[in-house]
Amino acid sequence: MIGETYIDTYGRVHTISKVLSSGGQGIVYRTDEANTLLKLEWNSKTKEIIRDISKNEKFDEIRLLPLQVNTNITLPQVTLRDVAGYTMKLLDGMESFKEAFSGDNKQLCNNSWLEEMEKQNQKIGEELKKYISSGGMRKRLNAYLEAACILAKIHVSGLVYCDVSDKNMFVSSDIDVANVWFIDCDNLNFMKNTASNTGWSTPGFGAPEVIQGKGNTMYSDSYSFAIALFWTLVGKHPFMGHSVDEALENEDFLEISEEEYACSGRFPWIGDSQDNSNQSDKGLPYENFLSKEIQTYFQRTFGKDGIKNRQKRTTMPEWAYILAKETDHIVHCSKCEMQYPGSEYSECPWCDEKNKIITIKSWKSEVALEKEQWEFIREIKKEIDVPLRILEGFCADNIKECAFRVRISSNVIEMDHFNDKYEFSILTNGEKKIIYGSVKIKKMKNFDIFATQEKNGVGYHLKIEV
Numbered sequence: 001m002i003g004e005t006y007i008d009t010y011g012r013v014h015t016i017s018k019v020l021s022s023g024g025q026g027i028v029y030r031t032d033e034a035n036t037l038l039k040l041e042w043n044s045k046t047k048e049i050i051r052d053i054s055k056n057e058k059f060d061e062i063r064l065l066p067l068q069v070n071t072n073i074t075l076p077q078v079t080l081r082d083v084a085g086y087t088m089k090l091l092d093g094m095e096s097f098k099e100a101f102s103g104d105n106k107q108l109c110n111n112s113w114l115e116e117m118e119k120q121n122q123k124i125g126e127e128l129k130k131y132i133s134s135g136g137m138r139k140r141l142n143a144y145l146e147a148a149c150i151l152a153k154i155h156v157s158g159l160v161y162c163d164v165s166d167k168n169m170f171v172s173s174d175i176d177v178a179n180v181w182f183i184d185c186d187n188l189n190f191m192k193n194t195a196s197n198t199g200w201s202t203p204g205f206g207a208p209e210v211i212q213g214k215g216n217t218m219y220s221d222s223y224s225f226a227i228a229l230f231w232t233l234v235g236k237h238p239f240m241g242h243s244v245d246e247a248l249e250n251e252d253f254l255e256i257s258e259e260e261y262a263c264s265g266r267f268p269w270i271g272d273s274q275d276n277s278n279q280s281d282k283g284l285p286y287e288n289f290l291s292k293e294i295q296t297y298f299q300r301t302f303g304k305d306g307i308k309n310r311q312k313r314t315t316m317p318e319w320a321y322i323l324a325k326e327t328d329h330i331v332h333c334s335k336c337e338m339q340y341p342g343s344e345y346s347e348c349p350w351c352d353e354k355n356k357i358i359t360i361k362s363w364k365s366e367v368a369l370e371k372e373q374w375e376f377i378r379e380i381k382k383e384i385d386v387p388l389r390i391l392e393g394f395c396a397d398n399i400k401e402c403a404f405r406v407r408i409s410s411n412v413i414e415m416d417h418f419n420d421k422y423e424f425s426i427l428t429n430g431e432k433k434i435i436y437g438s439v440k441i442k443k444m445k446n447f448d449i450f451a452t453q454e455k456n457g458v459g460y461h462l463k464i465e466v
Contacts, residue, residue, distance in 0.1 A: 011043075020183075021183075052085040097167075128338070134175070164205060274304065332343065336348060386406060391460045
């Protein structure tokens with residue numbers, strides 16, 4: 001297929017340069033034109049490209065669906081002339097979650113802790129190197145936070161994406177950036193339509209009801225999202241445990257993938273708090289990568305109640321909220337370079353290093369201090385961007401916006417880049433002084449700053465501990 005050309009309805013010629021992803025309904029290619037992708041529909045069994053161009057009518061309809069502004073999803077641009085398919089745009093320098101977080105083709109990091117780990121268990125040592133080199137827990141959480149916000153916007157519009165998987169979510173290849181886009185929106189539609197079809201899913205990511213042919217809903221979207229999230233964070237499928245392994249040994253022939261078989265609804269998930277029969281001892285314990293709080297969100301989705309009653313599953317707005325909290329608690333260890341939730345560990349659970357951290361807690365000024373608004377924890381480094389949610393709480397529309405920046409040296413703390421929607425002041429010698437532009441203070445263990453929103457006068461009290 002590489003080098004083959006296809007002509008769109010405007011007469012432009014597109015030459016295939018690389019396979020990007022493939023699924024049950026078709027295959028996505030990069031082309032020799034920067035940022036332009038081709039999606040071709042095929043027969044799922046024979047993999048033959050469909051040449052019935054009447055199927056292209058649905059792609060024109062997808063462009064008219066009521067998506068919210070700034071929803072990062074690549075819609076069909078132009079249909080193709082002789083086959084079922086279309087062109088779509090994708091920002092340069094992006095790769096699928098599957099590719100980005102596999103660690104393959106990344107320059108692997110190394111340190112004495114990783115070398116020792118590799119001596120004890122070469123496979124685990126190599127996997128940890130790939131995990132760190134592909135952004136660690138922080139990039140994964142940031143990417144899935146953005147993906148959760150995109151899906152939440154889709155659901156608010158009454159639409160269902162239908163085919164959530166790590167192949168259809170794309171993220172910046174730069175290790176320090178987590179811009180996210182969804183591709184392959186062939187099945188995007190109103191829930192009343194998707195729920196009445198037989199359903200679509202990528203093998204290994206389907207909700208039980210979708211595998212049973214009962215159609216897609218926003219609840220099956222959130223289920224598939226949770227599978228992708230768990231698989232990416234932990235490195236193992238949430239349903240591939242002992243019970244599944246035993247059942248597979250007794251299966252002479254499977255017409256579906258092992259992961260799809262595991263997702264059918266007949267097995268508990270590997271971390272089920274009510275049924276431990278399908279636990280997994282492969283790889284590293286999943287608890288090493290998940291806080292206790294996020295485990296409860298997985299239990300709501302994958303537990304017996306979530307499998308039987310779709311409405312009890314964690315929704316996409318809830319996933320976005322918990323992922324923002326998790327992201328804001330991650331600490332990068334200076335010794336082993338692994339990352340962990342600083343809200344649960346006073347030292348690195350991987351190597352026992354006690355890292356220097358900064359903790360910022362906020363409250364609304366008119367509310368008693370025991371009712372905390374948000375908490376932000378980071379390892380101390382040259383520059384720390386504190387997200388705006390430290391003041392406003394979680395909001396999907398400003399997940400990348402900053403409240404201010406902190407710089408910490410051996411004896412001075414400097415703060416600048418203050419958000420211009422607020423007036424900031426600092427408490428010194430019992431007196432509040434307005435901060436103009438930036439402020440430098442002698443390094444101390446604790447200090448307080450205040451922020452007042454200029455538009456409505458709402459005030460916030462922040463306690464900073466270094």
